[in-house]
Amino acid sequence: HPEQNKDSVQLFLPKIDSDTLTFFVENGSYTKTFVSKYKELKTADTLLLKPNQNGILDFNDLLSFTSTTPILSFNKDKIKITKQDSIAVDFTVAYRDFEQELVLDFKKEEEEKYFISILPGAVTDFYGTTNDSITQKIMTKAFADYGNLRVNLKNVKRFPVIVELTDKSGKQIASQTSAEKTNLNFDLINPMIYTLRLIYDDNANKKWDTGNFLEKKQAEQIIYYPKEIDVRANWDVEQEFDLGVVK
Numbered sequence: 614h615p616e617q618n619k620d621s622v623q624l625f626l627p628k629i630d631s632d633t634l635t636f637f638v639e640n641g642s643y644t645k646t647f648v649s650k651y652k653e654l655k656t657a658d659t660l661l662l663k664p665n666q667n668g669i670l671d672f673n674d675l676l677s678f679t680s681t682t683p684i685l686s687f688n689k690d691k692i693k694i695t696k697q698d699s700i701a702v703d704f705t706v707a708y709r710d711f712e713q714e715l716v717l718d719f720k721k722e723e724e725e726k727y728f729i730s731i732l733p734g735a736v737t738d739f740y741g742t743t744n745d746s747i748t749q750k751i752m753t754k755a756f757a758d759y760g761n762l763r764v765n766l767k768n769v770k771r772f773p774v775i776v777e778l779t780d781k782s783g784k785q786i787a788s789q790t791s792a793e794k795t796n797l798n799f800d801l802i803n804p805m806i807y808t809l810r811l812i813y814d815d816n817a818n819k820k821w822d823t824g825n826f827l828e829k830k831q832a833e834q835i836i837y838y839p840k841e842i843d844v845r846a847n848w849d850v851e852q853e854f855d856l857g858v859v860k
Contacts (some may be wrong), residue, residue, distance in 0.1 A: 625682060625683050625739050625740075632650060633648060633649070633650060634648070634649050634650075635647070635648050635649075636648075636649065659681065659682065659742060660680065660681060660682050660736070660738040660740075660742040660743070660744055661680070661681045661744075662678040662679070662680055662715060662731065662736065662744055662747055663678060663679045663680075663681070664676075664677075664678055664749050665677045665678065665679055665714070666751060668750075668751065668752060669751070669752055669753070669754060670721065670727070670751045670752070670753055671753075671754075671759075671801070671803065672721055672753065672756075672759070672801040673787065673800075673801055673802070675716045675717065675718050676716070676717040676718075676719075676729065676751065677709075677714045677715065677716045677717070678714065678715045678731075678747075679712070679713055679714050680713045680714070680715060680736070680738065681713075682713075682738040682739055682740065682742070683710070683713060683738060683739040684708050684713070684715060684736055684737070684738055684739075685737050685738060685739055686736075686737045687706060687708065687715060687735060687736045687737070688734065688735050688736075689706050691731065691732040691733075691734060691735035692704075692706060692717070692729075692730070692731050692732070692735050693729070693730045693732075694717065694719060694727055694728070694729050694730075695727070695728045695730075696722075696725055696726065696727060696728075697725065697726040697727075697728075702719050702720075702727065703719065703720075704717050704718060704719035705717070705718045705719075706718075715736065717729070721753050722753065723753055723754065723755050723756050724752075724753060724754065724755050725752070725753050726750065726751070726752050727750070727751045727752070727753075728748070728749075728750055729747075729748065729749040729750075729751065730746075730747070730748050731744065731746070731747040731748075732746060733745055733746050756801065757846060757847040758804075758846050758847075759800075759801040759802060759803060759804065759846065759847075760802055760803075760804050760844035760845055760846055760847065760848045760849070760850065761798065761799065761800045761801065761802070761844075761848070761849045761850070762778070762798070762799040762800075762802060762807070762842065762844050762850045762851075762852065763796065763797070763798050763799075763849070763850070763851045763852070764776060764796070764797045764798075764799065764809065764852050764854055765795065765796055765851065765852065765853045765854065766791075766795040766796070766797070766811070766854050766856065767795070767853060767854065767855040767856065767857065768855055768856045768857030768858075769795060769856055770813070770856065771813060771815075772791065772792050772793055773790055773791060773792045773814045773817050773819075774790070774791050774811055774812065774813055774814055775788060775789070775790050775791075775811070775812040775814050775819065775820070775821070776788070776789050776790075776791065776797055776809070776810075776811050776812075776854075777809070777810050777811075777812070778799060778802070778807045778808070778809060779807065779808045779809075779810065780805065780806075780807065780808070781806060781808065781841075783808070786802070786803075786807065787799050787802060790814065790819050802844060804844055804845045804846040804848075805844065806841050806842070806843055806844075807841065807842045807843075807844060808837065808838065808841060808842070809837070809838035809842060809852070809854060810835055810836065810837045810838065811835070811836045811838075811854065811856065812833055812834070812835050813833055813834045813835075813836075814833065815833055816833075821833050821835065836856055836859055837859065838852075838854050838859065839859055
C-alpha cells in the first residue's frame with residue numbers, strides 16, 4: 614500500500630513463519646533485489662477507524678474514516694446515521710483501497726446535526742480483526758456560510774481539461790473535469806482566497822501527468838490564472854479564464 618505524500622510503500626502480509634522477506638523490483642530492463650526483516654504488527658497497526666472530519670462536515674465532502682489496516686469487508690446493517698430528531702438517514706457506504714478509507718455518502722441538510730454509529734463487527738480487516746464500537750457527532754453549516762464560484766473558460770485549445778482550485782500554498786481544494794463544457798460551477802466552497810489553474814488532460818486520465826524523458830513525452834500543460842480570486846461567504850463570484858492571454 615503506497616503511503617500518501619511519501620516515497621514509501623507499506624506491505625500487509627498474512628502471518629508467516631519467516632523473519633526475512635525478499636523483494637524483487639522490476640521496471641523494464643531494470644531489476645533489483647531487496648532483503649528486509651519482517652516486523653511484527655504493533656498496536657498501531659491493528660484495526661482502528663479514525664474519523665477524517667472533526668465536528669463540521671462540508672457539503673462537498675464525504676464522511677470518511679481512515680483504517681490503519683486494509684479492510685476486507687463491511688456490513689452496512691451495522692452502521693447507522695440519524696439526524697438530531699432520531700430520524701434514520703439513508704446512505705451508501707464504500708471502501709477506497711488506495712486511501713484505506715471507509716466512506717459514507719448521504720444527502721446533507723443545512724444546519725443539521727448527524728449522529729453516526731458503527732457497531733462492533735461492522736468492519737473486518739485483512740487479518741480477520743473486527744472493529745470496536747464507534748460513535749461520532751457531525752454538524753453542517755448554513756448555505757450562507759459558503760460562497761459560489763462560476764468559472765467561464767475562453768479560448769480552450771483542446772479537451773478534456775481539468776480545472777482546479779487551490780489555496781495559497783498550492784494545495785488542491787476542488788477539482789472538475791470537462792470534455793466540452795466551458796462554464797464550470799464550484800458551489801458551496803469555503804470563503805477564502807483561491808488560485809485557479811487548468812490542465813490539458815491529453816491522455817484523459819483525470820490527473821496531471823509528468824513527462825517521460827526516455828519516451829520523449831512532455832508533462833501535460835498547466836496554465837495558471839494570474840490573479841487570486843476572493844470568494845466570500847454568501848457571495849456568487851463569476852470569473853472569466855482566458856487561456857489565450859495567459860501562459
